[in-house]
Amino acid sequence: MIWVETIINGILYGGLYGLLGVGLALIVGVMRVVNLSHGEFIVLSAFIGVSLVGAFPWVHPLVMLLPVAVIAFGLGVALQAVLINRVVTRPDPFAAILLTFGVAVVMRNLMVEIYGADLRHLQAGQLALASTGIGGLHVGVLPLLILGLSVALFTGLQLLLTRTRFGRIVRATADHRDVVRLMGVNPGRVYNLVMGLSLALASVAGMLLAIRASFSPYSGVERLLVAFEVVVLGGLGTFWGAMLGGIALGVAELVGLRLDPNAGPLYAHLLFLVGVLLRPSGLFRVRT
Amino acid sequence: MTVGVSTPRTGAGSRAPGRTYRAWAIVTLGGASVAAAPWVIGEGAQRFLSEALLMLAMAQMWNLLAGYAGLVSMGQQVFVGLGAYCLFFASIWLKVAPFWVLPLAPLLCAAVAAVVALFMFRLREAYFAIGTWVFSEVVSLMISKTERLGGERGVGLPTARLVDPHWLEPLTFWISAAIAIASVFGTYVLLRSRVGLGLMTVRDNEIAAASIGVDVWRNRFIAFVLAAAGCGLAGAVSFTATLYVAPGFAFDPNWVVAMMIIVIIGGIGTLEGPILGVIIYFALREALTVVFGLSAGWYLIGLGLVAIAAILFEPDGLWPLVRGHLGGDWLSVRREPPGPLRLAEAAPVAEAASARGLGATPGDS
Numbered sequence: 001m002i003w004v005e006t007i008i009n010g011i012l013y014g015g016l017y018g019l020l021g022v023g024l025a026l027i028v029g030v031m032r033v034v035n036l037s038h039g040e041f042i043v044l045s046a047f048i049g050v051s052l053v054g055a056f057p058w059v060h061p062l063v064m065l066l067p068v069a070v071i072a073f074g075l076g077v078a079l080q081a082v083l084i085n086r087v088v089t090r091p092d093p094f095a096a097i098l099l100t101f102g103v104a105v106v107m108r109n110l111m112v113e114i115y116g117a118d119l120r121h122l123q124a125g126q127l128a129l130a131s132t133g134i135g136g137l138h139v140g141v142l143p144l145l146i147l148g149l150s151v152a153l154f155t156g157l158q159l160l161l162t163r164t165r166f167g168r169i170v171r172a173t174a175d176h177r178d179v180v181r182l183m184g185v186n187p188g189r190v191y192n193l194v195m196g197l198s199l200a201l202a203s204v205a206g207m208l209l210a211i212r213a214s215f216s217p218y219s220g221v222e223r224l225l226v227a228f229e230v231v232v233l234g235g236l237g238t239f240w241g242a243m244l245g246g247i248a249l250g251v252a253e254l255v256g257l258r259l260d261p262n263a264g265p266l267y268a269h270l271l272f273l274v275g276v277l278l279r280p281s282g283l284f285r286v287r288t
Numbered sequence: 289m290t291v292g293v294s295t296p297r298t299g300a301g302s303r304a305p306g307r308t309y310r311a312w313a314i315v316t317l318g319g320a321s322v323a324a325a326p327w328v329i330g331e332g333a334q335r336f337l338s339e340a341l342l343m344l345a346m347a348q349m350w351n352l353l354a355g356y357a358g359l360v361s362m363g364q365q366v367f368v369g370l371g372a373y374c375l376f377f378a379s380i381w382l383k384v385a386p387f388w389v390l391p392l393a394p395l396l397c398a399a400v401a402a403v404v405a406l407f408m409f410r411l412r413e414a415y416f417a418i419g420t421w422v423f424s425e426v427v428s429l430m431i432s433k434t435e436r437l438g439g440e441r442g443v444g445l446p447t448a449r450l451v452d453p454h455w456l457e458p459l460t461f462w463i464s465a466a467i468a469i470a471s472v473f474g475t476y477v478l479l480r481s482r483v484g485l486g487l488m489t490v491r492d493n494e495i496a497a498a499s500i501g502v503d504v505w506r507n508r509f510i511a512f513v514l515a516a517a518g519c520g521l522a523g524a525v526s527f528t529a530t531l532y533v534a535p536g537f538a539f540d541p542n543w544v545v546a547m548m549i550i551v552i553i554g555g556i557g558t559l560e561g562p563i564l565g566v567i568i569y570f571a572l573r574e575a576l577t578v579v580f581g582l583s584a585g586w587y588l589i590g591l592g593l594v595a596i597a598a599i600l601f602e603p604d605g606l607w608p609l610v611r612g613h614l615g616g617d618w619l620s621v622r623r624e625p626p627g628p629l630r631l632a633e634a635a636p637v638a639e640a641a642s643a644r645g646l647g648a649t650p651g652d653s
Contacts, residue, residue, distance in 0.1 A: 033414075034414035034415075034418070087599065090603070094413070097413070097417060098548065102596040105549075105589075106588075225422055228418045232411075266433070276410065276419060277407045277410075
């Protein structure tokens with residue numbers, strides 16, 4: 001029974017991991033850039049969330065997801081417009097990697113200077129502790145809510161990209177950056193919006209993760225690695241694959257912790273390495 | 289830097305005799321000043337120089353990977369840490385002075401890199417970068433969990449007492465200097481060899497290189513293994529100086545952060561770039577932390593901003609600018625094209641060939 005519970009919790013936790021990765025999968029799919037500051041933005045949104053919750057204690061933390069996502073969207077647009085668009089068209093594929101890495105170093109250390117290096121936690125009151133019994137199993141209400149929110153966001157993203165005019169423009173830009181110019185599309189502007197969307201999704205994941213696990217300015221590295229593992233395991237640039245990748249990692253991590261309490265994320269990393277060894281093109285290749 | 293045509297000189301590959309003398313004079317002078325340094329400068333200065341020299345060696349290894357082999361590794365700290373752990377435990381278990389077991393560190397790192405390359409090379413570009421990083425995290429977590437290896441708390445180096453304390457600092461300094469010099473000239477020799485030519489053709493155009501028969505995988509493999517050995521050696525010496533190793537320090541991503549920033553600022557894909565980068569890196573550190581009294585965090589922020597500016601405005605780093613002012617060839621691995629002499633020799637052949645309608649370019653031989 002305890003194993004069933006562990007696996008269910010792993011799946012719930014994994015939905016959150018999928019959300020960490022889907023923003024990265026989006027920009028990998030659209031502009032073939034890996035944003036190495038993704039983890040730092042996840043942590044930054046958690047800090048912004050903590051500050052907002054501190055400033056408005058009568059508002060429920062989950063309501064704060066919205067303003068934090070809006071701020072993260074703005075930051076994403078700014079990051080893309082000011083920095084990444086300048087290198088994204090260069091033939092050298094490393095320019096964007098190195099640039100975002102520089103951004104990550106600056107952000108991480110700025111957060112240490114501003115917020116200090118202590119571990120933080122986002123308080124969610126009663127909700128964080130509430131649990132419900134389903135067929136004799138104890139499952140937290142918050143994890144269930146988080147999984148539901150993840151699925152809703154994944155579905156929303158999927159619909160946005162496949163059913164709307166904006167989605168059509170994004171997919172066309174991903175396929176032929178130069179050809180869409182002929183149709184009057186400015187690829188740089190599309191990229192701005194896509195990066196904003198990517199970081200908005202990441203910020204939601206960052207806030208929710210801050211409720212479940214403590215974080216510090218140094219957590220960005222860990223978050224980036226998880227997000228990246230989700231992207232690779234899910235098959236590069238696919239969304240539902242990212243969700244399944246996240247769930248696989250969540251289950252691996254919680255089962256690992258059950259077997260070996262001080263393992264940390266070791267088993268998730270091992271799953272990733274084994275996955276890469278066996279299927280370099282991703283464990284779950286789902287067409288989007 | 290490109291392999292190809294530069295301005296023709298006098299003879300084919302011959303160098304002016306004055307340049308050879310000057311090179312030897314520089315080598316002798318440099319060797320003598322390194323040997324004499326411990327009697328001239330204090331222990332603090334030696335420690336500082338050792339640190340900078342080891343950092344130069346690591347940065348040069350990262351430059352070999354990213355600038356020539358097209359492999360951006362963000363897990364290079366795994367070899368720094370493994371080298372240090374190998375040295376510590378070999379020295380403790382064999383009960384000998386740490387310097388005697390130093391050669392084991394690069395050997396272990398080379399062996400690990402050879403195995404890791406088998407599966408990491410399936411990943412390309414950013415995926416390779418983060419794949420190596422994940423590998424480093426896994427090794428770090430595993431060592432943290434192994435009490436026999438000191439666990440999370442780490443271990444000291446009691447066998448350092450076997451070295452005369454008066455000689456510990458000078459020995460570290462000399463070894464660091466030797467490693468730094470070997471990293472620069474070793475990379476130079478490697479890049480002048482067939483392997484180096486192969487690496488650079490792959491970097492410039494992978495498909496074209498593969499189609500003329502360059503073994504892309506093999507050349508990258510050699511570079512990855514050598515870079516791992518270099519980082520392992522430098523890491524081992526670096527932790528000998530601190531007499532203490534723990535997973536948090538040994539596998540700290542800041543090692544690779546420093547390597548990357550140094551190479552980006554100095555000039556990626558040039559041998560002189562990392563040297564210039566190390567000078568700027570340590571000058572900035574001393575200026576910000578000692579002169580202005582800022583914390584290490586602000587100094588990393590400053591370096592990150594400089595690196596971002598470099599990528600945006602000077603993607604080739606600062607060395608090409610500096611070289612433009614100084615002139616000369618320095619450590620260029622560029623090859624001389626066959627000069628007029630060879631051209632004259634080749635002329636009849638070329639004529640014969642063109643007579644048969646084949647055509648030949650003088651540079652082909």
